[in-house]
Amino acid sequence: xxxxxxxxxxxxxxxxxxxxxxxxxxxxxxxxxxxxxxxxxxxxxxxxxxxxxxxxxxxxxxxxxxxxxxxxxxxxxxxxxxxxxxxxxxxxxxxxxxxxxxxxxxxxxxxxxxxxxxxxxxxxxxxxxxxxxxxxxxxxxxxxxxxxxxxxxxxxxxxxxxxxxxxxxxxxxxxxxxxxxxxxxxxxxxxxxxxxxxxxxxxxxxxxxxxxxxxxxxxxxxxxxxxxxxxxxxxxxxxxxxxxxxxxxxxxxxxxxxxxxxxxxxxxxxxxxxxxxxxxxxxxxxxxxxxxxxxxxxxx
Numbered sequence: 554x555x556x557x558x559x560x561x562x563x564x565x566x567x568x569x570x571x572x573x574x575x576x577x578x579x580x581x582x583x584x585x586x587x588x589x590x591x592x593x594x595x596x597x598x599x600x601x602x603x604x605x606x607x608x609x610x611x612x613x614x615x616x617x618x619x620x621x622x623x624x625x626x627x628x629x630x631x632x633x634x635x636x637x638x639x640x641x642x643x644x645x646x647x648x649x650x651x652x653x654x655x656x657x658x659x660x661x662x663x664x665x666x667x668x669x670x671x672x673x674x675x676x677x678x679x680x681x682x683x684x685x686x687x688x689x690x691x692x693x694x695x696x697x698x699x700x701x702x703x704x705x706x707x708x709x710x711x712x713x714x715x716x717x718x719x720x721x722x723x724x725x726x727x728x729x730x731x732x733x734x735x736x737x738x739x740x741x742x743x744x745x746x747x748x749x750x751x752x753x754x755x756x757x758x759x760x761x762x763x764x765x766x767x768x769x770x771x772x773x774x775x776x777x778x779x780x781x782x783x784x785x786x787x788x789x790x791x792x793x794x795x796x797x798x799x800x801x802x803x804x805x806x807x808x809x810x811x812x813x814x815x816x817x818x819x820x821x822x823x824x825x826x827x828x829x830x831x832x833x834x835x836x837x838x839x840x841x842x843x844x845x846x847x848x849x850x851x852x853x
Contacts, residue, residue: 579658581740584623584636585651587835588644592616592749596767598706605753607802609706609769616644617683617691617699618747620654621669625734628663641673641691643682644747651744665733666725666833668745672697672718690716694787697721698827700752704769711772713785717820719827723839734833746832754826756804771798775819790820798822809842 595612596605605611623636638654673691691699696716703712725733734743753767772785774797779789795805795816809828811821829841 577660578738580661580736580738582657582659582734582736583653583740583742584655585653585742585744586620586638586640586642586644586647587651587744587746588616588647589746589748589750589835590649592644592747593647595702596750596753596769598769603750603767605767605769607706607768607770609704609772611702611704611753611769613645613700613702613749615687615699615701616749617641617687618644619670619673619677619691619697620745621671623655623745624667625659625664626667627660628665628733630660630662634659634664639674639677640680641677641683641688642680644749646682651742659736661737663733663735666743666839667723668725668831669720669722670697670747670831671720704772706769706773709773711776711783711785713772715785715787715790715823717787717824717827719824719830721828721831721841723831723833723841725833725837725839744834746835746837748830748832751826751830752823755802756806757808757825757829768802770802771819771822774798787820790823791818793819795819795822 591603592613596603596610598605598608598610600606618641620638620640620642623638625634627633636655640654642652672695673688675692679685679688687699690696694716695718697719699716701712701714703710705711734741750767753769753771754765755768756765775785775789775793776783778793778797779785795818797819798805805816808816808822809825810816811824811828814821816822816825831839831841833839
């Protein structure tokens, strides 16, 4: 993200710091965090487009995530506007209408929308949905996600507990068919939407996500390879080579690197998938750390 712009203003609650006496037309904008329903409702086994296709069902009891900075860059003009939620929140508790992080007024026009999901830091705000112990764990382990849940297939259930660094910067602009947001007279809401199913993608779509299916069987493969105790942790992911994934079911072509490293184990696989989960306004596309993928529906 390029922060060396002519001027940076911070969007304040119901006001724009530094606006001065400008008489340019403005519109009210609400910025809100939104969780895809796969986070609150889980993923079901089935044959639908959003189902897990290999018989596994998944539910999440916790889905903690970090939010860092939001940048709104006008298509015309040199002033960038910034909001800093610096928040750790459990996305399973976010209502369908979203969790508002800031309201304010901006000059009318089109904006590129950028936001970050960094690793947790001690000076971030801990939402009431996050326990002090979990917050401290994320800070200590350098995580951007803390995800706890279970997967079931028939009589077998596997619990999972992941605290992973999937730090990402999302640029939601005209690239990949997105056009950011438009601020006009009246009021509108821009949603920072986090999807909950990318952990179960069987590949890394660089084009149309319609080529991807969702599979939960990798959890069983990791569990079997690490003692079959019914629980999969960070340590299990790190100990399991990526070669455990059957090439007939998983496609690693186009997989991004993680901090410059190729994906060699399941921890890196999970981190790479999580780093693509940020979207705008539901299904709106964003470039994640310089890499994009497309959904069939833009949802704008």
